[in-house]
Amino acid sequence: MDLIRGVYFILAPNQNRVKIGRSVDVYRRYRNLRTGFMDDGFLIMVIAEENEVKLEHEINKEFQDDRINLEWYFLSDKLRHFILTAEINYESVIKYDEFDELNRVGHHQSQDIYKFLAGFRKSAYAYSIPLLQLLFGI
Numbered sequence: 075m076d077l078i079r080g081v082y083f084i085l086a087p088n089q090n091r092v093k094i095g096r097s098v099d100v101y102r103r104y105r106n107l108r109t110g111f112m113d114d115g116f117l118i119m120v121i122a123e124e125n126e127v128k129l130e131h132e133i134n135k136e137f138q139d140d141r142i143n144l145e146w147y148f149l150s151d152k153l154r155h156f157i158l159t160a161e162i163n164y165e166s167v168i169k170y171d172e173f174d175e176l177n178r179v180g181h182h183q184s185q186d187i188y189k190f191l192a193g194f195r196k197s198a199y200a201y202s203i204p205l206l207q208l209l210f211g212i
Contacts, residue, residue: 080122084115090149096126122166
């Protein structure tokens with residue numbers, strides 16, 4: 075995989091939270107997180123950006139009310155909407171389907187991640203449904 079510099083978003087669906095961080099090598103950072111402590115985390119989006127420090131600061135400020143601690147944020151309606159529509163506001167957005175191999179999921183599972191993010195009903199989001207249940211039917 076090519077070196078990608080930018081701000082990354084990792085979904086921890088069983089905890090309804092998202093890790094927002096930055097790296098000069100997002101893929102390497104994600105692999106390190108996966109082997110360290112993030113067994114249930116899925117890389118769902120990267121906003122490629124040369125000035126990742128400034129962009130991360132702007133995003134952190136935008137979602138400060140959803141911050142749980144450090145780089146972890148509650149998956150609020152506002153954050154969910156931001157992730158689903160990021161390509162409207164940013165030129166270089168890479169999303170879920172392109173990370174299937176890195177996340178060790180298949181295309182149909184990636185679609186389930188999208189459904190989890192988008193919600194299943196028009197008026198409500200599916201916060202109470204764990205992603206593993208969606209992906210593997212448990």
